[in-house]
Amino acid sequence: MDKIVSTFISVILAVGVSTAIWVGANLIFNQSTRDFRRFSALAGGVVGLLFMTVIDGNRLVTGIGTRPDAFELASIHIFLFWPLVGAAIGAALGVVLSNIDDQRMRLIVGVVAGVGVGVLIGFILKSRYQLALRTNPLIMWPLIGAALGVGLSALRRRNLLKGAVTGLFFGWLYGTFGGGLQGVAQANLGETLLATVVAGALFGGRLGLTANPDVVGRADIDQKSRAWLFVGPACAFYTIMLILPAVQTFLLSLKDRDSVEWVGLENYQLVVQDPDNLDTSRFEGFFGSAILPWVLFFVVAGLLIAFLLGRETSQPLNFGGAPIIPLIAAGALLSFAVFTHLRGTIINNLWWVVGVTLLSTALGLFIAKMADGATGEAVAKSFVFMPMAISMVGASIIWRLIMYQARDISKDQTGVFNAAWVWLGEVSTSQPGQTIVGAIFVAAALALAYTAYRSVADSPALAGLYLTVAIVPLWVAYRSFTGGIGGYQFTEGGDLLARTSNFVQDGPYNNFWLMFILIWSSTGFAMVILSAAIKAVPEDFLEAARIDGATDGQIFWRITVPQITPTIAVVATTTMVNVMKVFDIVKVTTNGQFGTQVLANAMFQEAFTNFNRGLGAALAIVLFLGVLPVMVYNVYNQTKEV
Numbered sequence: 348m349d350k351i352v353s354t355f356i357s358v359i360l361a362v363g364v365s366t367a368i369w370v371g372a373n374l375i376f377n378q379s380t381r382d383f384r385r386f387s388a389l390a391g392g393v394v395g396l397l398f399m400t401v402i403d404g405n406r407l408v409t410g411i412g413t414r415p416d417a418f419e420l421a422s423i424h425i426f427l428f429w430p431l432v433g434a435a436i437g438a439a440l441g442v443v444l445s446n447i448d449d450q451r452m453r454l455i456v457g458v459v460a461g462v463g464v465g466v467l468i469g470f471i472l473k474s475r476y477q478l479a480l481r482t483n484p485l486i487m488w489p490l491i492g493a494a495l496g497v498g499l500s501a502l503r504r505r506n507l508l509k510g511a512v513t514g515l516f517f518g519w520l521y522g523t524f525g526g527g528l529q530g531v532a533q534a535n536l537g538e539t540l541l542a543t544v545v546a547g548a549l550f551g552g553r554l555g556l557t558a559n560p561d562v563v564g565r566a567d568i569d570q571k572s573r574a575w576l577f578v579g580p581a582c583a584f585y586t587i588m589l590i591l592p593a594v595q596t597f598l599l600s601l602k603d604r605d606s607v608e609w610v611g612l613e614n615y616q617l618v619v620q621d622p623d624n625l626d627t628s629r630f631e632g633f634f635g636s637a638i639l640p641w642v643l644f645f646v647v648a649g650l651l652i653a654f655l656l657g658r659e660t661s662q663p664l665n666f667g668g669a670p671i672i673p674l675i676a677a678g679a680l681l682s683f684a685v686f687t688h689l690r691g692t693i694i695n696n697l698w699w700v701v702g703v704t705l706l707s708t709a710l711g712l713f714i715a716k717m718a719d720g721a722t723g724e725a726v727a728k729s730f731v732f733m734p735m736a737i738s739m740v741g742a743s744i745i746w747r748l749i750m751y752q753a754r755d756i757s758k759d760q761t762g763v764f765n766a767a768w769v770w771l772g773e774v775s776t777s778q779p780g781q782t783i784v785g786a787i788f789v790a791a792a793l794a795l796a797y798t799a800y801r802s803v804a805d806s807p808a809l810a811g812l813y814l815t816v817a818i819v820p821l822w823v824a825y826r827s828f829t830g831g832i833g834g835y836q837f838t839e840g841g842d843l844l845a846r847t848s849n850f851v852q853d854g855p856y857n858n859f860w861l862m863f864i865l866i867w868s869s870t871g872f873a874m875v876i877l878s879a880a881i882k883a884v885p886e887d888f889l890e891a892a893r894i895d896g897a898t899d900g901q902i903f904w905r906i907t908v909p910q911i912t913p914t915i916a917v918v919a920t921t922t923m924v925n926v927m928k929v930f931d932i933v934k935v936t937t938n939g940q941f942g943t944q945v946l947a948n949a950m951f952q953e954a955f956t957n958f959n960r961g962l963g964a965a966l967a968i969v970l971f972l973g974v975l976p977v978m979v980y981n982v983y984n985q986t987k988e989v
Contacts, residue, residue: 369576376572379565387441395437396430403429408471429471436464445559454555461551465544469536478542479533483609484526492518509556516549593971599964606960614965618693623944626690633688638680645677648815656808668904669812679705687855692944696927696973699862699945703926707866708919711873716903718874719881728878732871739868739931746864747936751850765834765847772833772846781827788824792817809900854942861943864932869925873918880914881907913984920981927974946970 375393378386402408408429440460447453496514500507523542528534560568603610618624633639653670657663666674679702686698714731718724734742752762760766774780795817803810826832834846850860884907892902908915930947937943939952946966954963 372572372576376569376576379568379572383559383565384442384445387445388438389441390437391441392434392438395433395435395440397433398437399433400430402468407473407476408468409473436460440554444554448559450556450558453558454552457551457553457555458548459551461547461549461554462544463547464551465547466540468547469540469543472539472543474534475530477534477536477539478523478527478529479531479535480523480527480538480542484522486522488522488526489515489518492516492521506556509553512549512553512556516546516553519546519549596964596967596971599960600968602961604959604961610961614961615969617962618965618969622691624692624949625694629690630688633684636684636688638684642677642681642684644818645673645680645815648811649674649677652808652811652815655811656806659806659808665808667908668900669806669808671904672812673815675705675709683859686858690855690942692946692949693969695858695942695944696946696970698858699865699926699929700923702859702862703865703869704919704923706862707869707922708873708915710866710870711918712877712915714870714874715878715881716907719878728871728874731874734868735871737868739865740935742864742868743932743935746867747851751860753847753849756845756847760847764850768834768848769845770833772831772835775827775833776831776835781831784832785824785827788820788827791820792824795820806898851936852941857937857941858943861932861936864936865926865929869922873922876918877911877914880911884910916984917981920977923977924974924981927977928970946973 375386375389378389440457443456443460444453447456492514493511494514495518496510496512497507498510499514500510519542523546527538527542599606600614601609601611622628649666649670649672650664652673653664653666656665656667656669659665682698682701682705686694686701714728718727721727737745748762750763751765752760753765754760754762760769771784775784795813799810799813799817802813823832834848836844836846849857851857888906888910889902892906897905928947929945930951933939933943933945933948934951939945939948947970950963950966950970952963953959953966957963
């Protein structure tokens with residue numbers, strides 16, 4: 348009960364404090380047009396208060412006398428002495444600068460005040476946070492910061508000197524407090540004072556370079572502040588939680604495993620050159636893959652069906668509709684052939700992107716179309732969407748222990764897939780089971796062939812599609828008659844022996860079985876979005892096509908699909924981003940073993956298991972660069988639609 352009460356109080360306080368800060372900020376900016384001196388005092392006081400609260404709240408500075416126990420209020424530890432000192436200094440500096448219009452005098456006052464604050468902070472900083480400066484960061488980062496400041500100012504057509512001082516300030520901060528050594532034996536008060544005094548002088552100088560605004564400038568401050576008050580917190584949140592960590596990660600990727608010495612692009616070279624990440628040594632076997640004949644068959648079938656469909660529509664080739672299915676099958680099989688002969692972490696990620704994105708989007712579109720307007724549509728969609736409510740960890744446990752589990756062949760199989768696989772093998776390798784299984788698939792092939800015969804008069808292309816699909820059950824029947832299918836094999840003595848399949852361990856297709864977990868979870872998302880898009884297609888278009896004699900298939904491929912193409916692109920790119928950073932499934936099922944490693948799990952292992960922070964950061968940046976183009980494409984499309 349105490350935890351519930353404290354949580355409730357924390358929420359109330361958080362909302363109340365946030366509201367008070369927002370209202371207070373509005374009241375402060377209102378003073379910019381009414382009384383600029385008061386505005387400068389309040390703004391300076393708030394900045395000083397926040398700055399000293401942050402460094403004092405993190406226990407970076409010493410207290411005056413015996414520091415009392417922190418006053419705990421909703422888990423926020425506050426000690427008021429140094430924050431009040433900071434507020435007083437900021438308010439006093441704001442008042443003084445608001446009364447000085449001479450540029451030289453403002454610069455002098457700003458630099459002197461900054462030096463004073465720097466001396467104060469240097470002396471009150473705790474000894475364990477004192478610095479031992481290093482020459483390279485001390486020179487390199489201020490120069491980089493100044494160059495960036497000048498460049499940005501030039502692009503924005505602003506004062507170059509102000510931009511240079513701003514960049515120099517941030518570069519100096521990073522070169523000293525970020526690039527220096529804290530709390531080591533070499534740290535001393537002199538170098539700490541050098542860091543804080545120069546930083547204070549640069550900050551004060553930048554304040555001094557800013558002139559007091561005139562009436563128009565004060566009104567501009569009042570107006571622009573409204574936008575920043577709404578957008579500013581979000582920008583600050585994304586900067587602190589996203590941009591700065593990304594920059595820091597990139598810098599870590601340029602250092603060694605202990606984040607001490609600079610190694611340049613060495614970690615990225617290791618990512619590419621490590622066979623565990625990218626292994627092309629087996630690609631020669633690709634040209635002898637047993638999958639390639641099937642790829643060729645489906646490509647030829649797709650082109651032939653496109654030719655027949657083109658004759659119906661007076662076109663050389665028409666790929667809208669029936670030809671899509673065999674061509675998609677050819678593309679999927681070709682990707683299987685490629686990715687099973689190119690191995691490594693990076694290749695696995697590409698395999699996940701292609702396989703999951705293609706299959707989940709295609710299945711979502713298929714289910715959305717088949718369920719549209721059907722009896723029990725809502726119930727069917729609910730069952731398909733239900734896996735979205737299960738976490739990736741939970742889904743991985745379900746599929747690993749319930750669906751993929753393989754037990755010793757002397758015991759009954761509890762995994763659903765292996766139980767079915769072993770049963771099918773037992774049936775298809777015994778008499779009369781072998782004959783029955785083969786006959787069933789032969790009957791399926793004949794049924795498809797008869798359907799093709801009935802369709803040839805209306806649409807030769809559709810008949811060709813039925814014949815193409817009929818090849819699959821015909822091949823299964825052939826395998827059944829010539830040795831059986833499923834999880835059984837004959838020993839040298841002619842005995843029948845059960846044979847289970849280790850879906851999680853047996854490579855390289857174990858990657859696909861792991862992918863299937865994400866396909867199962869993400870198909871519902873694709874179905875819901877695409878179903879809404881299908882229902883949004885104007886009924887006038889569909890009715891006009893029916894009047895012209897178009898079949899349901901022609902309406903779907905030539906009217907519905909072109910109308911929902913932007914939605915399909917959004918679903919595919921969103922799925923692609925989620926797949927690129929997949930982590931939970933691999934972590935729970937294999938932890939990257941058996942050739943199933945992916946970038947996110949490799950990054951975690953390198954950074955937090957092997958404690959190689961440089962390589963872990965490099966893998967994180969590679970993953971980020973892989974996701975970035977897709978995100979840019981998504982944002983561009985959404986902006987274009989708006």
